[in-house]
Amino acid sequence: MPRTAYVNGQYVPHNDAFVHIEDRGYQFADGVYEVVPVLSGKLVDEERHLDRLEYSLSELSIPMPMSRRALQLVCAKVIERNRLTNGFVYMQVTRGVAPRDHKYPKNVKPALVVTAKQTKPQAAKILEEGVAVKSVPDIRWHRRDIKSISLLPNCMAKQAAVEEGAFEAWMVEGDGTVTEGSSTNAWIVTKDGVLVTRKANHDILNGITRLGVLDVAGDTGVKFEERPFTLEEAYEAREAFLTSSTNHITPITRIDERSVANGKPGSVTLNLREAYLNHITSA
Ligand code: PDD
Numbered sequence: 001m002p003r004t005a006y007v008n009g010q011y012v013p014h015n016d017a018f019v020h021i022e023d024r025g026y027q028f029a030d031g032v033y034e035v036v037p038v039l040s041g042k043l044v045d046e047e048r049h050l051d052r053l054e055y056s057l058s059e060l061s062i063p064m065p066m067s068r069r070a071l072q073l074v075c076a077k078v079i080e081r082n083r084l085t086n087g088f089v090y091m092q093v094t095r096g097v098a099p100r101d102h103k104y105p106k107n108v109k110p111a112l113v114v115t116a117k118q119t120k121p122q123a124a125k126i127l128e129e130g131v132a133v134k135s136v137p138d139i140r141w142h143r144r145d146i147k148s149i150s151l152l153p154n155c156m157a158k159q160a161a162v163e164e165g166a167f168e169a170w171m172v173e174g175d176g177t178v179t180e181g182s183s184t185n186a187w188i189v190t191k192d193g194v195l196v197t198r199k200a201n202h203d204i205l206n207g208i209t210r211l212g213v214l215d216v217a218g219d220t221g222v223k224f225e226e227r228p229f230t231l232e233e234a235y236e237a238r239e240a241f242l243t244s245s246t247n248h249i250t251p252i253t254r255i256d257e258r259s260v261a262n263g264k265p266g267s268v269t270l271n272l273r274e275a276y277l278n279h280i281t282s283a
Pocket of ligand 1: 035154180181182183184185205206207208209210243244245246
């Protein structure tokens with residue numbers, strides 16, 4: 001079935017969907033985005049994703065392109081028109097079209113694009129064996145809490161990881177602490193069995209999956225701490241995993257050249273994964 005995209009007020013065939021060459025997203029990466037998982041035709045954690053979209057926009061003084069309710073209706077239409085059952089919706093809002101000039105233009109209408117993509121369930125092998133991550137220096141700006149479409153350092157990090165056969169990159173600050181993955185949040189379970197992930201401030205994106213996992217962590221009985229952890233601590237960890245809207249909870253069994261513990265996905269990770277999936281399917 002041909003895909004349909006929403007572009008600035010119109011539903012158009014995905015292959016014929018275009019934006020203007022002077023869209024500030026194209027010229028300055030002046031925009032933000034959301035990736036919202038879809039399960040059984042419904043957006044997962046829709047309100048939290050829209051809250052984060054509104055936050056990212058307000059930090060950049062870009063107005064919402066339409067009311068929240070109208071945006072929800074556009075997303076529902078895009079899901080329906082694409083007959084999407086499981087996958088994700090991508091929304092992108094840019095400041096709009098204006099002659100190229102660094103300062104924010106006055107009186108422009110933000111541009112909105114919404115697309116949908118069907119995805120296959122995660123491969124069983126990934127859950128059975130876990131994935132590898134490669135550490136790279138974190139060379140990004142200091143407002144990683146804004147879900148900006150300016151993702152070149154993230155792309156460079158992911159490419160470096162993939163070239164070495166890893167699934168994801170873990171970005172590391174000058175002080176040796178891990179911030180997050182190129183498009184995922186980073187977690188470890190320490191030798192003492194404590195679940196650790198970085199506190200959400202300007203250093204990382206406050207992942208919606210991250211929030212969902214923290215919601216269910218208490219129910220699984222695991223102790224958790226929100227604090228930075230170093231790459232060295234991760235090498236010695238009992239378990240590690242990553243989270244995102246497109247990967248849910250994915251076990252990590254190798255960090256650089258080292259196996260995480262015995263090289264198998266750990267029980268805390270798998271319990272959290274089950275609890276998280278129950279949480280989002282029952283919501
Ligand atoms: N990425 N950190 C970064 C840098 C991200 O880009 C993402 C999401 C996350 C996880 O956030 P969430 O749980 O809300 O998906 C953390 C999306 C999936 C992407 O860029 O495709």
